[in-house]
Amino acid sequence: MTLLSKVQDFWERNPLWTGESAFEPGSLAFFEEHRNIYLKDCFAGQFDLRFLPPPRKEGQKMRVLDLGCGVGFWTAEFAMRGLGNLEAADLTENALKITGKRLATYGVKAILAQENAEKLSYEKETFDHVNCQGVIHHTPETSKAISEIARV
Numbered sequence: 557m558t559l560l561s562k563v564q565d566f567w568e569r570n571p572l573w574t575g576e577s578a579f580e581p582g583s584l585a586f587f588e589e590h591r592n593i594y595l596k597d598c599f600a601g602q603f604d605l606r607f608l609p610p611p612r613k614e615g616q617k618m619r620v621l622d623l624g625c626g627v628g629f630w631t632a633e634f635a636m637r638g639l640g641n642l643e644a645a646d647l648t649e650n651a652l653k654i655t656g657k658r659l660a661t662y663g664v665k666a667i668l669a670q671e672n673a674e675k676l677s678y679e680k681e682t683f684d685h686v687n688c689q690g691v692i693h694h695t696p697e698t699s700k701a702i703s704e705i706a707r708v
């Protein structure tokens with residue numbers, strides 16, 4: 557088993573917050589609890605708008621990737637703020653399943669894809685902005701992930 561497949565196996569069995577929460581993963585209560593904790597712990601109570609991609613010219617749609625989306629906190633926050641052309645990717649199927657439920661729960665959309673941050677399938681310069689929070693220190697080859705983020 558490679559180190560990457562061990563990482564994948566770990567997150568497949570333990571999607572973010574599923575170990576801490578008493579609520580069913582993918583339920584409204586689970587998402588609300590996770591969101592409240594995230595906002596409280598990382599943003600002192602309120603989403604910090606400086607994390608949004610810098611605005612483009614009027615009418616220009618941005619293509620944004622949330623890489624290593626986990627259970628979809630960032631994807632949903634971006635989508636709820638009207639970011640068009642939003643994509644979310646993760647190494648694991650379970651993260652994508654839960655992110656899909658999160659988006660449906662809040663009535664927003666993004667394209668979801670299973671991807672390895674160390675070897676992304678996208679063409680170079682596909683995105684205007686890549687959001688990648690709490691991910692690269694989990695992948696075995698951090699420098700490969702950084703190069704891939706810069707490439708796409």
Ligand SMILES: C[S@@+](CC[C@H](N)C(=O)[O-])C[C@H]1O[C@@H](n2cnc3c(N)ncnc32)[C@H](O)[C@@H]1O
Pocket residue numbers: 563567568571572623624625626627628629630645646647648651671672673674688689690691694695
């Ligand atoms: C700590 S969670 C962070 C989730 C989310 N970004 C957030 O801030 O809530 C780490 C996530 O990174 C994903 N991940 C780890 N290595 C990855 C890789 N090489 N490619 C894509 N996703 C990866 C895991 O599957 C997991 O969902």
